C-alpha cells in the first residue's frame with residue numbers, strides 16, 4: 289500500500305484582520321491515489337478554503353500538508369507554482385478561460401508553461417484531450433462562442449493538460465444544467481477509473497456526492513465527526 | 522517551467538492588441554518623446570558644430586603672441602634656489618615678435634600647418650568729417666589666404682591690391698558704411714601714439730559677423746607696423762593646422778620651442794566651450810524629462826491592462842505560472858510599447874531633421890540659410906535607449922503589483 293497522495297494534518301487557516309476568522313480548523317485528511325472524494329457542507333462552512341489550501345493556492349496558518357510525498361508548508365512561491373503546474377489541476381465554478389484565446393490555446397497554456405513537450409506534441413495532446421471531452425468541433429472557438437457546459441469541459445481539459453495527479457474541483461457544475469452536470473461528472477468518474485487520477489470535488493449536490501468513493505462533511509471549517517466511513521474503490 | 526517565452530509573448534501581444542487604440546496612444550507618446558529628443562539633439566549639436574566650425578574658420582587654430590605667460594626668469598633665479606626680486610618694472614611697450622620670418626620658417630619646418638604674421642594697431646579712421654574706431658590689422662597678402670578667410674571675404678577689390686597701392690587699406694563693409702567711404706577714397710588713419718597717415722581704400726571685406734565688419738581694417742604688415750610704431754616686429758603669428766584637434770598639443774610645443782605665449786583655439790574659447798557643455802546638460806535634462814513623461818503613458822496602459830486582467834492573472838497563477846512569469850508578461854507589454862515608440866520616434870526624428878534641415882531661412886547674422894542639423898547615431902541610441910528603459914521601468918511597477926496578486930481573493934470573488 290503506497291502512501292496517500294495527499295496527507296493533511298492539523299491544517300488550519302485563520303484570517304487575521306479586524307476580526308479573526310477561522311476558515312479551516314485543524315483538518316486531518318488523506319486522499320489516496322485514484323480516489324474520488326466529495327467534500328460537502330453548508331454554504332460558508334469552509335469547503336472552498338480547504339480546497340485552496342489543498343491546491344497550494346493559499347498557505348495554512350498552521351498544520352502540515354504533504355502532496356505526492358513532498359512536505360509543502362515551507363516551499364517557496366516558485367516551488368509551489370511548479371508543483372501546481374505539474375501535479376495539480378483546478379476546476380472552478382467559473383470557467384476562468386482566457387477570453388482572447390481559443391479552446392485549444394487555453395488547453396495548451398499549462399503545457400506551454402511547463403515546456404516539456406514540443407509544439408507538435410502539445411497540439412496533438414490538447415486536441416486529443418478536447419476530443420475525448422466531446423469538443424472536437426469547438427477547438428478553434430473562443431470562450432464567448434461556446435455554451436456554459438462546453439466552456440466547463442474546456443476548463444477540465446485545461447486542468448488535465450499536464451496529466452496532474454490530483455484534480456481539485458470547486459462546485460464545477462454549479463452553473464450547469466442537469467445534462468451538462470451529468471457530462472462533467474461522467475468525465476471525472478472516467479478519469480479516476482481509467483487513469484488513477486485523484487479527484488476532490490466540492491459540491492452541495494448530494495446526489496452528485498453519492499457517486500464519489502468517499503465523502504467528507506465540513507462544518508465551521510472542521511471535518512464533521514459523523515462523516516460517512518471511508519469506502520475506497 | 523523555463524519561463525515559457527513564447528507563451529509570455531503570445532499573452533503580452535494579445536493584451537496589447539486588445540487595447541489597440543490605447544496602445545497606439547502610448548506608442549505615440551513615446552515616439553513623440555524620442556522624435557523630439559532626436560531633433561533637439563540634432564539641432565543642438567548641429568548648431569554647436571556649425572558655430573565651432575565658423576569659429577575655427579574665423580580664427581587661427583593657434584595664436585603665437587608676443588606676450589609671455591610667466592614673467593621672464595631673472596638671472597638671480599637661475600643661480601639660486603630662492604631669490605628676492607624687487608623694483609622690477611614691466612616694459613610699457615609690447616616687445617613684439619622679433620625676426621618673424623625666420624621664426625615662421627623654423628616653425629613651418631616641422632609644424633603640420635601654415636603660419637602667417639600679423640600686426641595689430643588701434644586707430645581712428647576718418648573720412649569726410651566722420652570717424653570711427655578701428656582695429657587695423659597688418660597682414661602678409663601672400664601668406665594670409667592660407668590661414669584665414671580674409672581673402673575670400675573681400676567683396677570689392679582684393680587682398681593683393683594692398684601690395685599695389687602705397688598705404689592701401691581694406692575696410693570692413695560696415696565700417697566703410699559708417700564713415701561713408703568707398704573703394705578709391707582716401708581716408709585718414711590716426712593712432713593714439715600720434716602717428717597719422719592717409720590711406721587709399723582698395724577693398725571692402727564682409728565676414729558676416731557684424732562686430733568684425735564694423736571694426737576691422739586690413740593693411741600691409743609694414744603699414745600697420747608704422748601705425749603701431751614697431752618696425753620689424755609683429756604681434757602675432759597665426760597658425761592654421763591641418764588638423765584642428767591638434768591645436769592644444771601644437772600650441773604647447775610651439776610655446777616650449779619659442780617661449781612665446783601660444784594659445785590654441787580651444788584655450789581661447791574655453792568659456793564658450795564650457796557654455797556648450799552646460800547647454801548640453803540642459804538639453805539632456807529636458808530630453809530626459811520628455812522621455813520620462815512619455816513613460817507615464819506606458820505606466821497608464823500597463824496599469825489598465827493589469828486591472829482588466831486580474832481574473833486572467835489569478836487563473837494563470839492558479840494553473841502554476843510563477844509570479845516572475847506573470848510579471849514578465851506585463852513588462853514585455855511595456856517593452857512592446859517602448860519599442861514601438863522607439864522605432865516610430867526614430868523615423869519621426871529623422872524626418873523632422875530632414876524637414877527642418879531643408880527649410881530656407883534668413884538668419885539676421887551670418888550668411889547661412891539652412892538650420893544646421895547634425896546626424897549622429899548616438900542621438901538615436903541615447904533617445905531610444907532612455908525611452909525603452911523608462912518604458913520598461915514604468916511598466917515594471919504595475920507588472921510587479923499584478924504578479925504578486927493573490928489568486929484566492931479573485932477566484933473567490935468570481936465563483
Ligand SMILES: Nc1ncnc2c1ncn2[C@@H]1O[C@H](COP(=O)(O)OP(=O)(O)O)[C@@H](O)[C@H]1O
Nearest residue numbers: 303309311329330331332333334335336337338
Ligand atoms: N476574505 C475574507 N474575509 C472574511 N471572511 C471570509 C473571507 N473569505 C472567506 N470568508 C468567510 O470564510 C467562510 C468560509 O468560506 P468558504 O471557504 O468560501 O466557504 P464555502 O466554500 O464552504 O461556502 C465563509 O463564512 C466566508 O464568508
Ligand SMILES: [Mg+2]
Nearest residue numbers: 335336337458
Ligand atoms: Mg465555496
